[in-house]
Amino acid sequence: MATFKEFRNNVKPNWCPGCGDFSVQAAIQRAAANVGLEPEQLAVISGIGCSGRISGYINAYGLHGxxxxxxxxxxxxxxxxxxxxxxxxxxxxDGFAIGMGHTVHAIRRNLDVTYIVMDNQIYGLTKGQTSPRSAEGFKTKSTPEGSIESTLSPLEIALSAGATFVAQSFSSDLKQLTALIEAGLNHKGFSLINVFSPCVTFNKVNTYDWFKENIVNLEQFPDYDPSNRIAAMTKIMETNGMVTGLIYQNKERKSYEDLAVGFKQEALSKQDLKLSRQDFDKL
Ligand code: SF4
Structure with a gap:
């Protein structure tokens, strides 16, 4: 069985020292090992942005899209x-601005994919502009007088769109983050894990200390029931979106794979994969 070290490769991340994304990478590698995966059983697909580089830093199939x-x-x-x-x-x-349409419909579709968003509330790769997650009044080069747009709440949107797994964590809390990624990987359906991952270079407001002061960990609420969608929405709104932990999980709703005609067939064998295009069209 692979250890987390086997999910490392020899590519040195070029994130800034102290960037929260380092811990997210470590958590993914640990979670993959903990759920019993081998590197050749995992694919990591990323978008564009500093965090998008992550697919190149993990020993697995990967595509930087x-x-x-x-x-x-x-x-x-x-x-x-x-x-x-x-x-x-x-x-x-990447996920909550240009990609938001895809995010909402992937949630609705409930295909078995684990989506990990590194949420630093700014555009880091392009040197610090206001993102949909920036707070109102947030000053950057793109909003020198302060942002006048409301802050997007991805957790509320996910719940409204019919998400079956919604979690949030903090890159500094490696134990919680690893456990949540494991839970997401084990969930049968789409899982959204939003991770507060500070940009130490361009976001001087939402720092590690700021997150530590403002995060509300669900461990404080031993009676919290993550299967209760109304309670989940209430907790997100009560905490102004700063709640961390497993916020909502619906284990009853079937995944896309369970419902889609054709997905119930046996997996294609290596021999099947050598079929010609014409053969595939007949399937
Ligand atoms: Fe991380 Fe920000 Fe540096 Fe990008 S610019 S690598 S998000 S600290």
């Missing part, structure tokens, strides 16, 4: 090879 399109690619990979465990990843700009 185009801006906002990690989810269409990840779903295509899963549809083409249902034997693979598929992780999609990217930043809040």
């Amino acid at each position: 185009i801006h906002g399109r990690s989810l269409p690619i990840a779903q295509g990979v899963k549809l083409a090879n249902r034997e693979l465990t598929v992780i999609a990843s990217g930043g809040d700009g």
